[in-house]
Amino acid sequence: MCGIAGAENQETVEKLVNEMQHRGSSCQTQKTENFTLGHVLHSVVGELEQPIEEEGILSANCEIYNWQELNRKNGWETENDAETLLKVLEEKGVEGLEEIDGIYAFAYIRDGELILARDLLGVNPIWYSEDPFVFASEKQALEKQGVESRELHPRQILKYDIEEEEMSFEQREFFEIDVKEEKELEQAAEEIKEKFLEAVEKRIPEGGVGLLFSGGVDSTLIAAALQELGKDFTAYTAGIQHGNVNAPRDMDWAEEVAEDMGIELESYEADLEEVEREIPKITDWISSTSVVKNGVALPFHFSLQNSSKSEKVVFSGLGSEQLYAGYHRQQGYLNKECLSGLRSIFENDLYRDNVVSFRNGYEIRLPFLDQELIEHALTIPEEYKVKDDYRKYVLRKAAEKLGVPEKVAWRGKTAAQYGSNFDKAISRLAKDNDYDHKQEYLNSFRDKLNRKLVALTSGGKDSNAALYRIQRRNNKISCLLTLRSENKHSYMFDSKKERKDIEWQSEQLDIPLVVQETEGEKEEELEDLREGLKRAKQEYGVEGVVAGAIASTYQRDRVDRVAERLGLKVFAPLWQENQSRYMKWLIREGFEVEITDVAARGLTEEWEGRVLKEENIDDLLDLAEEYRFNAAGEGGEYETKVVGFPNQVQ
Known part of the structure; x- marks a missing residue:
């Protein structure tokens, strides 16, 4: 994954890619007759610099798992997934996006029209402004240029007539519920196991890989899958203990599970002064003062910031709650709740995690948000998702089948900001700085x-x-x-x-x-x-x-x-x-x-x-x-x- 930007003014694009240097090792801009595209390269598959030009010109932030399969199917000979995406657009137009298995955010110019699009879930971000028309992978980059922007909705394709300066949108359909009542519980769990292994395998890079690890069923399931597939990895966890606050539960538990499973784990215990120093940065990076978003970002950030390794890719268990009804607020019509969670995950979680990972030099990979796994999850009867007072019941059964220890598979969930104690750290800092509420404290860091x-x-x-x-x-x-x-x-x-x-x-x-x-x-x-x-x-x-x-x-x-x-x-x-x-x-x-x-x-x-x-x-x-x-x-x-x-x- 990389960073993209574009504007009529070339100097603006150069400033935008400069603001996003943390997203890659090299920055490029390319000016067409009336518009300039920019790109920041974070290469995992090949070293092909962008923007790429054939009939049209493409700047893409993508991770396409079936790019070689598409090459064989269509007789193409491309060097990497970005060049394959260009071929898809050149020969099949945006309708060809239906054939892609992966995530993407791209800008494509051809015949005076610019197209902006994202994958349906919105894993890869795009922010844009209408007047003047300008876009970038990060809201923060646009803010630094004094541009007020909005996030491109993942289910909309934006088309911009460069000459007429007119914008239009094309709607895309989302996933649908298709419950298979005849499906047996054990069958569903076995299918999850197999599809999850495939989802992890296709996301494994050639080099090293990290794993955000809490010792919960989601991250441990990824760890078990990586072990099953013979991939070496390093797990990372972080927490904080201050004053009379108990030790961070997730950190202690992660260390216990890692020892039981033979996982290489790096743990980092932050102190209150570090949190106070880092919070203003994080609110700026993610362009949000949300208590939840910042509370979750902190253990993520400290885990990766203090890594001793040099991997480019880190795995995360994000998405399982949305697929298998892991939240207590998901009640009643559970599959509708799951679908609603998937619709809003780009706003609630994905942008935060994308930005924090890149700020720490990593590309995040999310096997639970695999297209086939999502489609399968929406076929599972609701009574398999919540059963015997266990949420994510069928996923826990699948975890056992993959070798996750029983004590982990059936452990209750604790949200990351609570299990790591970073939410308590924010509360303490708010009080120490004479704020009545955590929200007021975080709001003080942004004037926007x-x-x-x-x-x-x-x-x-x-x-x-x-x-x-x-x-x-x-x-x-x-x-x-x-x-x-x-x-x-x-x-x-x-x-x-x-x-x-x-x-x-x-x-x-x-x-x-x-x-x-x-x-x-x-x-x-x-x-x-x-x-x-x-x-x-x-x-x-x-x-x-x-x-x-x-x-x-x-x-x-x-x-x-x-x-x-x-x-x-x-x-x-x-x-x-x-x-x-x-x-x-x-x-x-x-x-x-x-x-x-x-x-x-x-x-x-x-x-x-x-x-x-x-x-x-x-x-x-x-x-x-x-x-x-x-x-x-x-x-x-x-x-x-x-x-x-x-x-x-x-």
Whole structure:
């Protein structure tokens, strides 16, 4: 993998590739008649410098596993995977991308048209600006040039007419659920084992290889696969212990598992001063102050930064949670949850890991995100993914078949930021620097907003709570979008509140309001949602949408699909929140929530018009427990409107 950049101005491209020197050993630019492409080379397969020119010109960041197979099939004689990608585009156009097994991000110019595209999952990044049109592999590189950019959505191909300076997009289809009910559990586990071995084998480079290692089932499964395939490797882990904090669990466990399995392991224990020094760098590298992203990046960074080896490639277990329902927030329709996780993995995880690995001189490889493995995972019945209180049940069975020790295969999951203690380190540093919250501390390192977003709002508590949480994460809510449905029983939109109430909220929040009318017909109303989001994107330049969904898969999935076709990211910060804790949090934060309508046994009309406060919230929660209704009203048990906001959002 490498780095790519492009702009009309050659000097701009030279500056961009200079900012991305950490992504490779050499930098090149090539000027066409009206546009310049740049490339930073991190060579793993061959030493062919880019941009490459034939009929068209290509600058690519790619890792294509079937490039030799494509050569044989088509009678080509290319030197590496990038040259094969050029052949695919020259002879088959973007339709030929369907034949590629691998990951990529590229810019291709031919006949006055520039094409930007990424692999469907978005493993390899592209960020771009519309005015002026300029792009690069890293947002940080564009920020350094004063360019405000957005991430190219992996399911969109961008086409740019260089002469007319006009941009258009072509939509690509994503993976689909195709459950095979006749599949037996043992059969599914055996298939996973075989497909996983193939996924690891095709990603093994000729030289040395590293492995990010926590001793959990995912990283240990990779280790077992590498051993099965006879590949030597070094595993890396990192953690921190400070004050009266216990030793990092993942680090201790990784050392125990490595000894049991004969794995060469390098462990690094950071100190608080190092963390304080490195955090500002990481927030700059990943262009984000997210507590989770930075907490996960720290053990990743310290593991690789202190490596004594000189490998170019490191393996990671990222992706297993999305494939096999490893997160506790994945409830209900598990395969839909898995698919939703795969849709958003480029935003949640992939860009962070791509940038941190390159900053430490590594190319990251992700066998769980193999195309065949993904397609197979979406055929597995949900009851095999969560069974007997174990998440990722079928994967654990596969791990045992591959030789992962039983105590590892069935060990519970601890998120990287917690198992390494780096989340506690951020908390300690926030307190030491007189910040009330970790988020405030991290926000202090960036003078730029993370994202510009549109918030869907019905005027109720959930949509307002969602935008509040997103704002606190250093994002800008550029506008609100409300859909006024003529159908009061709409499956998607709550239009029981009066328009004047939502307009009042817009004024209180000082956020512009976009109003989109809809007849509220099932499924057809999604076209109205698309039109409203399109207006928000055109008028306010938003790159994502905030939804207040807590448990409605029906609503969340439809927002996902509509947003994706507009190239928008989706953020649902309340998803699968514990509803009782959430209701108490609302009151504690300072929201004034009025119940406007009740429709549940146990809730009398006396509750209508009542504003929830500390003195009555427990009564509501007690009724929810007694009469078995959703504490947050997710089943339509009651409706709300916000009549007062916390000071931070006004």
